Amino acid sequence: MLARQLMDTRAVLHRQGVIFAYSGYVTEPVLSGVGEALKQKLTIDDADTKTLRSVFAIFVEQMQNIIRYSAEKARPAPPPVPDANALMEISYGILTIGKEDNEYVVCAGNLVACSDVERLRTKLSRIRNMSKDELKALYKEQLRAEPEPGSKGAGLGFMEIARRASKPIEFDFADADDTYAFFALKASI
Amino acid sequence: MRDKIDIAATTRTPAVTFDFTQHHLKIKGESYPEDVTEFYGPVFTALDNYLSKLGKGSCRFDFELIYLNSSSAKAVMMLMDKLEAAAKKGASVEVYWYYDKEDDTMQELGEEFGEDLENAKFHLEKMAG
Secondary structure, eight states, X not given: OHHHHHHHHHXXXXXXXXXXXXXXXXXXXXXXXXXXXXXXXXXXXXXXXXHHHHHHHHHHHHHHHHHHHOSOEEOOSSOOOSOXXXXXXXXEEEEEEEEETTEEEEEEEEEEEHHHHHHHHHHHHHHHTOOHXXXXXXXXXXXXXXXXXXXXXXXXXXXXXXXXXXXXXEEEEEEOSSXXXXXXXEEEO | OOSEEEEOOOSSSOEEEEETTTTEEEXXXXXXXXXXXXXXXXXXXXXXXXXXXXXXXXXXXXXXXXEEOHHHHHHHHHHHHHHHHHHHTTOEEEEEEEEOTTOHXXXXXXXXXXXXXXXXXXXXXXXXX
């Protein structure tokens, strides 16, 4: 029963071509570890340098998006005091890396606040419809710009993903409850 | 001021070798630190100190990056800005951007940074090997 259940879960992933799947709380060391295994697997697959770097780059941006922006977090109660040794909050998300036909596919999903959905949709639709040259121009503009309020990085992650992808990124939202929606982003290389 | 900075590379951070007496500064490897500010903060400080005393002197900065994430790209832009500012004040600054010939994304990124340098001299080179 136990083996059957887990084997079924694995089979579901296999049928979708998934090679790596991580669902749970993500931390930077998880990114490091999965990233190393991913590099090894791509090397074993004899992926060319450009593909290896692009898959890896997209993986890093997707993982860091979950870590920084997932609305589903576990945090110690009461909230941590400003102390370097205090337990940090950790973010929940799901990330898969797989193959579809001859392409690598990196998918990531996490909860976001419903109030952020329109902003994300607008931003991603714009990026999705851009040519490589337009993306390059926007990337440069954003590199010089102040990050948007709420941004915890350079505000370049989605653009980096779109630039490294070999076809337009795909994204979608599903209602989770009144407060949260599930956000999914897929990039093919 | 210390005459040298030598930070060894890790899986996620590049080697930083600033030889201030030889006026040769180098960043080499991969850059996707857990915390960009924590890693690049001391590098910025060291570069600021060095450049503030450079005057009309000359220096060379080599970027030999295999891969950098988007937050590191912002840090690299800030390094470039500092070098450009020193060149504008009269220093002779040579910036070398080495890219892996198999990865045109890093070549393009180098070109983009190079476009913003007016006073510092920019060189785009393939990595050896």
